[in-house]
Amino acid sequence: MSSVIPVTLPHTAYEIVITSGCLPQLGEYLNHLKLGQKILVISNPEIYDYYGDIVVNSLIKSGFEVYTHLIPPGEPYKTLDSIAQIYDIAFKNRLERASTMLALGGGVIGDMTGFAAATWLRGINFIQVPTSLLAMVDASIGGKTGVNHPQGKNLIGAFYQPRLVFIDPLVLKTLPVREFRAGMAEVIKYGVIWDQDLFNQLETQKELDTLENLEKEFLQTIITRSCQAKVDVVSQDEKESGLRAILNYGHTLGHAIESLTGYNTINHGEAVGMGMIAAGKIAFKLGMWTEKESQRQDKLIEKIGLPITISSSLNIADVLESLQMDKKVKAGKVRFILPTEIGKVIISDRVSAELIEGVMQELI
Amino acid sequence: MSSVIPVTLPHTAYEIVITSGCLPQLGEYLNHLKLGQKILVISNPEIYDYYGDIVVNSLIKSGFEVYTHLIPPGEPYKTLDSIAQIYDIAFKNRLERASTMLALGGGVIGDMTGFAAATWLRGINFIQVPTSLLAMVDASIGGKTGVNHPQGKNLIGAFYQPRLVFIDPLVLKTLPVREFRAGMAEVIKYGVIWDQDLFNQLETQKELDTLENLEKEFLQTIITRSCQAKVDVVSQDEKESGLRAILNYGHTLGHAIESLTGYNTINHGEAVGMGMIAAGKIAFKLGMWTEKESQRQDKLIEKIGLPITISSSLNIADVLESLQMDKKVKAGKVRFILPTEIGKVIISDRVSAELIEGVMQELI
Structure with a gap:
């Protein structure tokens, strides 16, 4: 193959x-x-x-x-x-x-x-x-x-x-299993932001938490579809002036969490998993996404074996401060990528600090 | 203006x-x-x-x-x-x-x-x-x-x-006079590699060795023509895959001289001036350029007030070794830019180490 x-x-x-x-x-x-x-x-x-x-x-x-x-x-x-x-x-x-x-x-x-x-x-x-x-x-x-x-x-x-x-x-x-799972977080991301069919294929698999549980053909398929999704987006926006921002789904908060934990206690994929759960909840609370789809996403993240709660040792005020440091901040406004349905997201800079804080409290 | x-x-x-x-x-x-x-x-x-x-x-x-x-x-x-x-x-x-x-x-x-x-x-x-x-x-x-x-x-x-x-x-x-002269070396370069008329205009000026000797309009003209020459070349070859190499006229040896003198006893323009004189002599010895035009170039360099000899403390073997380090080396071959007439140059990788050495001996 x-x-x-x-x-x-x-x-x-x-x-x-x-x-x-x-x-x-x-x-x-x-x-x-x-x-x-x-x-x-x-x-x-x-x-x-x-x-x-x-x-x-x-x-x-x-x-x-x-x-x-x-x-x-x-x-x-x-x-x-x-x-x-x-x-x-x-x-x-x-x-x-x-x-x-x-x-x-x-x-x-x-x-x-x-x-x-x-x-x-x-x-x-x-x-x-x-x-x-x-x-x-x-x-x-x-x-x-x-x-x-x-x-x-x-x-x-x-x-x-x-x-x-x-x-x-x-x-x-x-590859250590923890890193495998971190990679799977990005695969799920492509399902949520771009490729509904990829999401569905992941959902119908019985087990996804270790490489051994994946058929060789299925592995080839999800890598190929993920690469294709990224290529689709990047080809339209090489230098990150517009569309490419959607690849940062789950990354806005994810980066803040990684940065505050010193990049080692929580790895990139785990942080992105948490970021996706938080972004999903924010989208739901803003009336943009259904609770049902948001929960389908969270379940898939859980099926991968990724942590679905945020360590209570994280200081939420620090997270909010750290968000201000993100490269993607424009004129001081934090941009969030928010799902509207599985396979579709929008870019929003209207997420308030209060909403972020509230959602993070729920995840602790 | x-x-x-x-x-x-x-x-x-x-x-x-x-x-x-x-x-x-x-x-x-x-x-x-x-x-x-x-x-x-x-x-x-x-x-x-x-x-x-x-x-x-x-x-x-x-x-x-x-x-x-x-x-x-x-x-x-x-x-x-x-x-x-x-x-x-x-x-x-x-x-x-x-x-x-x-x-x-x-x-x-x-x-x-x-x-x-x-x-x-x-x-x-x-x-x-x-x-x-x-x-x-x-x-x-x-x-x-x-x-x-x-x-x-x-x-x-x-x-x-x-x-x-x-x-x-x-x-x-x-600007200190020595740096002014260094800049004038590049202006002459554009005359030799691209813009015969610029060369002629420089040649007909009585004095060129200090800013005070230049009329405001003439200064504006030579800056504009030099910029235009560079833009012409760069627009056709942004990433230096072909034509742009001609901008390195005088620079192949120039860089080696600068590098060996530790970038401070001889400045960039002075080194390029020496490099142009050497390249002109190489072109003449290869039968590609007339002695007369080569001398017209050298006279103009002298009129600027740039040094026209190479310090005897430079070790020629070191210069040859240093040429091998140049970014523009391709498969170990040093590329030289050589004039064929005023306003025109060609790119050559057929300049032997012996020829370079001989010409450098003449310049000491």
């Missing part, structure tokens, strides 16, 4: 390849892209232990000159300092304009590699080989790259498109 | 405004661009002493909320650390996507401000107010932004276009 999603943007085009077991063929795929000879593979030690040899051997077999650079895992390393280290490696190995940086890892590795590729020599080739479900269906698509500022997530970055996104769903077998 | 040069690129358009005495009207011009309220003015202390009040007052009068950040002058501060400081200021003052960073200064300030604007929140508005001749006719146009890597100039950066380039030639009155 294999899917290829073409991505066509105003001044670039690339493909997302989704094929079970394709990892050893990576080099052959890259041969079609007319890249320079040098490839710098950027990964973290754990992922590299699993898949580094397969990737590097495939690249060497296809005639590439391969360098590797490993960065310890996790958000704390998603910094400008890590980027400066990549620059040093790029300099040392004399990467040229035609050279390539390849991200082998989850969203953190992808975001950093993309930002380094965007800014080394003002832009060299960039390849995404996402190894987490979250990176496959979200982070690797759409060209958002960047690092964290000490005071806020993803405040530093660039829009920069990869030359190829290469997804082998089989690599998910080594 | 006023000139407006429209710049039209595939996915953006902006204007270069060149008007003697326009600086106090900056705010009014910006009002047409629908920017957000916040503007962060980035400058160096010396420039800001001269023009900071005029700029800030003009912006405030037009309703903007103005923040300022000063960076010490010179290439040694053109680093990722200086960018990180700008990020901190941007965070502290809560700059939003619609906010603006404005560069008031020479090329270093412009390059850094542009890179910070390109990468804060993945891109906010950017305005260029160049105060040196070099920045007016070269650095501020074309969207190249960036900082130096400890091992090489401009290795880190992004292509990012300003919303407006706002040039008041009157501010050149405070």
Whole structure:
């Protein structure tokens, strides 16, 4: 089973390849892209232990000159300092304009590699080989790259498109269950904001809480549909001036929760799950969404095995303050993405602080 | 006297405004661009002493909320650390996507401000107010932004276009004569690579070595023609995949010379002047250019008051090694831009190390 999603943007085009077991063929795929000879593979030690040899051997077999650079895992390393280290490696190995940086890892590795590729020599080739479900269906698509500022997530970055996104769903077998669930939160998101049929397919599955409970074909389907949903949106709004904002469904509050918990006690997908539940409740309270559909969403989030309550240690005043810091704030107004039916959302800046506070109280 | 040069690129358009005495009207011009309220003015202390009040007052009068950040002058501060400081200021003052960073200064300030604007929140508005001749006719146009890597100039950066380039030639009155001459090197460059008539106009002037020797109208003319030449080239090749390379006439060797002298004993324009003389000699020795035209170029460079010999302390082997590090190296081959007649150049990667060495020996 294999899917290829073409991505066509105003001044670039690339493909997302989704094929079970394709990892050893990576080099052959890259041969079609007319890249320079040098490839710098950027990964973290754990992922590299699993898949580094397969990737590097495939690249060497296809005639590439391969360098590797490993960065310890996790958000704390998603910094400008890590980027400066990549620059040093790029300099040392004399990467040229035609050279390539390849991200082998989850969203953190992808975001950093993309930002380094965007800014080394003002832009060299960039390849995404996402190894987490979250990176496959979200982070690797759409060209958002960047690092964290000490005071806020993803405040530093660039829009920069990869030359190829290469997804082998089989690599998910080594993904910790908690991260699998975090990825599933984004899959549900696409169901709510864009693809009613995807939502229905998820709903009719008996179990969704571990990879083992998913048939190979179903996994391929939900990854493909999620990627397609993201591509649909991003193709219409590459630089996030309008429609693209709907991808932030669940993220407005999600980012605030992540940021206040220091990005480690609650992971991105868990925070987004909570954010979606809160946004659903806000939409219901504003009379925009039915209680029934809101509950269908919450049930699906629960079926994934994601937490559906917010830790009582979170200070709600801090959350409200943190919302003001969001990149997407416009003239001081926080924008919320709110569902009106499954598969459809609207963008609203009329959500009051009181309403947010009330809904958060309910979730504790 | 006023000139407006429209710049039209595939996915953006902006204007270069060149008007003697326009600086106090900056705010009014910006009002047409629908920017957000916040503007962060980035400058160096010396420039800001001269023009900071005029700029800030003009912006405030037009309703903007103005923040300022000063960076010490010179290439040694053109680093990722200086960018990180700008990020901190941007965070502290809560700059939003619609906010603006404005560069008031020479090329270093412009390059850094542009890179910070390109990468804060993945891109906010950017305005260029160049105060040196070099920045007016070269650095501020074309969207190249960036900082130096400890091992090489401009290795880190992004292509990012300003919303407006706002040039008041009157501010050149405070420019040190050595920097004026450095800017004139680029003006001559445009004459050699693109605009024969500009070259002829320069040639017929009696004196060119100080600003005082230039009529106001002539100054406006050469700035406008230089900007137009750069716009012509850049519009056809925004991302430096082909034609744009000709703008590097004199820069291949120039960068190597600058880099080896640590960016301070010889300035950019002086290095480019030497690079043009060397490139002219190479073109002559390859039978591509007449000796007469090559000498006309060298005479003009001399008339500006630029050095026409290379310091004997430069190690030629180091220069050859440094050429290999240039961003524009493709598959290990150094590309040279070589004149075939005044107003026309070609791109060549067939210049041997021996030929470069021979020509450099002549210039010592």
